[in-house]
Amino acid sequence: MALIEMKNITKDYHLGETVVHALRGIDLQIDKKEFVAIWGPSGSGKTTLLNLISAIDEPTLGELKIAGKDVRLLSDDEKSEHRNQTIGFIFQGFNLVPVLSALENVMLPLQIKGASVKEAKKQALMRLEEVGLSELIHNRPAKMSGGQQQRVSIARALVNNPSVVIADEPTANLDSETARMIIKIMRELNEKDGITFIFSTHDQRLLDNVRRFVRLEDGRIVHGAVNT
Ligand SMILES: Nc1ncnc2c1ncn2[C@@H]1O[C@H](COP(=O)(O)OP(=O)(O)O)[C@@H](O)[C@H]1O
Numbered sequence: 001m002a003l004i005e006m007k008n009i010t011k012d013y014h015l016g017e018t019v020v021h022a023l024r025g026i027d028l029q030i031d032k033k034e035f036v037a038i039w040g041p042s043g044s045g046k047t048t049l050l051n052l053i054s055a056i057d058e059p060t061l062g063e064l065k066i067a068g069k070d071v072r073l074l075s076d077d078e079k080s081e082h083r084n085q086t087i088g089f090i091f092q093g094f095n096l097v098p099v100l101s102a103l104e105n106v107m108l109p110l111q112i113k114g115a116s117v118k119e120a121k122k123q124a125l126m127r128l129e130e131v132g133l134s135e136l137i138h139n140r141p142a143k144m145s146g147g148q149q150q151r152v153s154i155a156r157a158l159v160n161n162p163s164v165v166i167a168d169e170p171t172a173n174l175d176s177e178t179a180r181m182i183i184k185i186m187r188e189l190n191e192k193d194g195i196t197f198i199f200s201t202h203d204q205r206l207l208d209n210v211r212r213f214v215r216l217e218d219g220r221i222v223h224g225a226v227n228t
């Protein structure tokens with residue numbers, strides 16, 4: 001069963017009298033354990049597409065199935081569960097809590113779910129080690145570089161053991177060398193743990209390490225390829 005199945009998906013936004021056609025007929029299937037880049041210029045529909053995959057938003061027309069289920073038939077609770085249990089999110093602006101250390105930031109999602117401090121700490125330390133940050137766990141975000149902060153947020157996205165990680169332009173605030181490192185870390189986690197990664201980018205240079213990319217332009221898929 002495909003993780004995500006889109007058939008002829010359109011998404012319109014209504015701004016007063018104006019209609020913005022953000023997605024115009026998307027056919028896309030993403031399987032479990034894939035590593036997929038959604039690549040396209042600003043305004044091409046990347047965030048809209050990721051929001052549909054996360055069940056944050058619904059298509060205007062077309063069929064969207066998440067893990068085999070039509071999203072129109074999912075209750076609000078089921079959609080929240082999909083977001084909270086299945087998906088880990090990584091953001092362009094890192095979104096770390098400034099007054100918390102790296103360790104505390106990564107522990108937070110587990111503590112919100114009611115895990116003990118001891119258990120949260122154990123899981124968080126493991127995830128921080130995976131992203132190569134064991135030395136910096138007591139630093140606050142302001143004492144870290146952008147690349148280090150994004151590694152903290154990768155660890156935070158993983159700490160609830162999601163099966164899918166969605167990252168909307170995770171490297172947009174980073175220099176190109178750091179951006180490549182972030183994609184490489186995500187790729188290694190994909191290979192090692194079989195976590196599905198779906199990320200967006202406008203930077204073609206990041207596609208080397210990517211198994212599959214989907215090129216968006218004006219809300220349409222104009223090119224898709226699988227790197228071997
Ligand atoms: N909430 C919204 N209301 C109206 N228009 C929107 C909204 N979100 C996005 N759009 C428009 O939809 C198109 C696609 O946007 P978006 O998915 O954010 O593209 P990208 O992430 O590739 O920059 C753009 O024209 C954008 O202005």
Ligand SMILES: [Mg+2]
Pocket residue numbers: 046047048168169
């Ligand atoms: Mg966007």
